[in-house]
Amino acid sequence: MERSYIKQEINITESLMNRINELISHYPEGKQKSALLPVLHEVQDAHDNWLSIELQNKVAEILGIQRIEVYEVVTFYTMFNQRPIGKFMFEFCQTSPCCQNGVEDLMDYTCSKLGVKVGEPTADGQFEVRGVECLGACGYAPMMQLGDFYQEHLTKEKIDQLITDCKDGKITLHDK
Amino acid sequence: MGRKILLDKINVPGIKTYEVYRREGGYASVEKALKKMTPDEVVEEVKTSGLRGRGGAGFPAGMKWSFIDKKSGNPRHLVCNADESEPGTFKDRYLMEYIPHLLIEGMITSSYALGANLSYIYIRGEYMWVYKILERAIAEAKAAGWLGKNILGSGYDLELFVQIGGGAYICGEETALIESLEGNRGNPRLKPPFPAVKGLWQNPTVVNNVETISAVPWIINNSGADYAGIGIGRSTGTKLISASGNIKNQGVFEIELGVSVYEFMNSDEYCGGMQTDRPLKALVPGGSSVPILPANLIYKTAAGEDRLMTYESLSDGGFATGSMLGSGGFIVYDDRACIVRNTWNFSRFYHHESCGQCTPCREGTGWLEKVLWRIENGQGREEDIELLWSIQSKIEGNTICPLGDAASWPVAAAIRHFRDEFEYHIRFPEKVKNRDHFVNEPFEKVKHLVAKQEV
Numbered sequence: 001m002e003r004s005y006i007k008q009e010i011n012i013t014e015s016l017m018n019r020i021n022e023l024i025s026h027y028p029e030g031k032q033k034s035a036l037l038p039v040l041h042e043v044q045d046a047h048d049n050w051l052s053i054e055l056q057n058k059v060a061e062i063l064g065i066q067r068i069e070v071y072e073v074v075t076f077y078t079m080f081n082q083r084p085i086g087k088f089m090f091e092f093c094q095t096s097p098c099c100q101n102g103v104e105d106l107m108d109y110t111c112s113k114l115g116v117k118v119g120e121p122t123a124d125g126q127f128e129v130r131g132v133e134c135l136g137a138c139g140y141a142p143m144m145q146l147g148d149f150y151q152e153h154l155t156k157e158k159i160d161q162l163i164t165d166c167k168d169g170k171i172t173l174h175d176k
Numbered sequence: 177m178g179r180k181i182l183l184d185k186i187n188v189p190g191i192k193t194y195e196v197y198r199r200e201g202g203y204a205s206v207e208k209a210l211k212k213m214t215p216d217e218v219v220e221e222v223k224t225s226g227l228r229g230r231g232g233a234g235f236p237a238g239m240k241w242s243f244i245d246k247k248s249g250n251p252r253h254l255v256c257n258a259d260e261s262e263p264g265t266f267k268d269r270y271l272m273e274y275i276p277h278l279l280i281e282g283m284i285t286s287s288y289a290l291g292a293n294l295s296y297i298y299i300r301g302e303y304m305w306v307y308k309i310l311e312r313a314i315a316e317a318k319a320a321g322w323l324g325k326n327i328l329g330s331g332y333d334l335e336l337f338v339q340i341g342g343g344a345y346i347c348g349e350e351t352a353l354i355e356s357l358e359g360n361r362g363n364p365r366l367k368p369p370f371p372a373v374k375g376l377w378q379n380p381t382v383v384n385n386v387e388t389i390s391a392v393p394w395i396i397n398n399s400g401a402d403y404a405g406i407g408i409g410r411s412t413g414t415k416l417i418s419a420s421g422n423i424k425n426q427g428v429f430e431i432e433l434g435v436s437v438y439e440f441m442n443s444d445e446y447c448g449g450m451q452t453d454r455p456l457k458a459l460v461p462g463g464s465s466v467p468i469l470p471a472n473l474i475y476k477t478a479a480g481e482d483r484l485m486t487y488e489s490l491s492d493g494g495f496a497t498g499s500m501l502g503s504g505g506f507i508v509y510d511d512r513a514c515i516v517r518n519t520w521n522f523s524r525f526y527h528h529e530s531c532g533q534c535t536p537c538r539e540g541t542g543w544l545e546k547v548l549w550r551i552e553n554g555q556g557r558e559e560d561i562e563l564l565w566s567i568q569s570k571i572e573g574n575t576i577c578p579l580g581d582a583a584s585w586p587v588a589a590a591i592r593h594f595r596d597e598f599e600y601h602i603r604f605p606e607k608v609k610n611r612d613h614f615v616n617e618p619f620e621k622v623k624h625l626v627a628k629q630e631v
Binding site: 026028031033034035036037038040041065069072073076077078079080094095096097099100104132133134135136137138139140141145148149150175 | 260261262263264265266268269294300301302303304305308337339340341342343344345356357358359360361362377418419420421422426427428460464505507509512513517518521522524525528529531611
């Protein structure tokens with residue numbers, strides 16, 4: 001996919017800053033770098049689920065660490081997105097037990113229903129389908145992650161319902 | 177009915193909340209330990225129990241605790257490994273989601289034993305809602321006086337926090353977890369020094385799995401000897417098994433170690449038998465890293481003895497004819513499953529999750545994935561089986577952490593037990609074009625084709 005520069009509006013609100021300070025307080029004096037992963041999650045959630053370079057720089061500034069220390073973490077962990085992603089990201093678990101329970105067919109179904117390929121958001125930026133590795137829900141397969149929550153024992157009917165619910169604003173993405 | 181230690185109260189309505197958990201006898205182990213026992217007595221009790229690490233390695237927990245460096249005078253930490261990511265494993269999430277105070281109680285009692293005043297629970301990033309459950313439960317426990325300064329007037333202080341990961345399997349390896357907790361990439365550290373000497377922020381640290389720590393309250397409330405009285409030999413106590421795949425009852429079960437694999441698979445109390453009338457083909461008994469067992473080695477060992485759900489019995493026969501209890505991720509396959517496809521699936525997982533630090537693992541896992549993919553897709557070559565064997569043997573034992581071994585073992589075991597299935601894929605590429613090739617025509621029905629060619 002072609003990538004062009006996308007500017008991200010940065011807005012560290014007072015409540016976000018309070019939460020960041022609370023997270024930093026979980027670690028001893030001088031060990032604020034330990035708060036990096038939780039802080040990145042909070043900042044990402046508050047910024048349409050992605051972290052531009054500018055936003056990463058801002059996190060470095062807040063924590064008083066080098067920018068490279070943030071970049072290396074963002075690029076290592078799969079949950080940090082370096083580009084805008086679909087608002088409703090259907091992350092299907094593709095590992096063995098889910099595979100054994102038909103997740104591949106469900107992914108094909110979801111993609112064709114939304115008219116997308118895996119990893120490419122819909123034109124309106126609302127939906128995206130992604131395959132991920134084991135989410136720790138093998139006994140409730142096939143399943144996917146949507147925002148902070150799991151959707152389990154999936155069927156085509158459930159996928160249809162979820163897509164409708166997303167469109168109707170009935171899906172909560174974050175547990176705040 | 178087997179004895180329940182961890183899941184005994186899981187169905188009590190409202191057990192998620194502090195009030196109900198406390199009313200049901202929760203936090204009694206903290207009272208007992210802080211008021212009546214010295215930290216060393218708590219350690220001794222856990223040693224006597226024979227409790228072994230439930231994350232997969234099975235190392236005795238009490239012994240691990242006794243290694244913690246108390247001489248340096250540096251602050252000590254207990255870190256709970258809640259980064260559950262081994263494919264097939266989902267037991268820790270079940271405990272944390274439905275009875276979160278059990279883990280918190282275990283953390284307090286265990287931290288007291290280790291003399292730790294600042295402890296953490298490191299949970300995988302995808303369990304975001306469980307992270308919130310734990311945060312709320314910790315706040316409840318703190319409000320009730322179980323955390324903070326001078327707990328129960330004992331003079332013991334403890335702060336406990338949850339740390340969220342970012343989606344990396346490798347952070348379940350204890351030194352990678354520590355790196356991640358310090359805000360770094362999850363690259364495992366060279367050992368020694370071990371975390372018990374230099375761990376979190378170079379302080380003495382013990383890292384234990386959720387299930388291990390959750391067993392501590394029962395051991396302290398009863399006794400180490402009572403715990404050791406359950407199970408067989410060195411497999412003491414109970415174990416959570418995450419059962420998935422082609423069985424009727426998928427989910428988390430607590431077993432007394434020593435129940436037979438046959439009973440676990442077939443009794444209605446546990447898996448309830450196969451999902452459909454399709455026959456059992458293979459079993460991964462302890463998470464994706466452990467060797468896969470073919471049908472003839474599941475209920476009986478190679479020596480003809482009953483195979484039991486214990487550390488020893490599941491590994492009976494070594495890697496030639498045995499496997500491992502591992503994390504208890506019990507994945508069952510019926511004859512619709514393609515072993516080549518499943519092995520490719522696991523290899524893709526390890527390739528994705530390799531941290532990239534050691535060349536044999538970083539490069540080798542990619543090669544395993546690619547070669548398995550071409551075999552599965554009918555583009556395999558005769559020499560590919562030997563090539564796979566060679567790659568896996570060059571990863572195993574040549575990396576800093578066990579991820580390399582974990583990537584190698586499933587490939588080696590698949591070739592060892594299902595070589596003819598690999599040969600079938602290579603010799604009859606047109607027959608494996610569809611990904612569900614064994615659904616309509618199970619391998620048993622076409623096996624003779626491979627045999628004929630071998631003259």
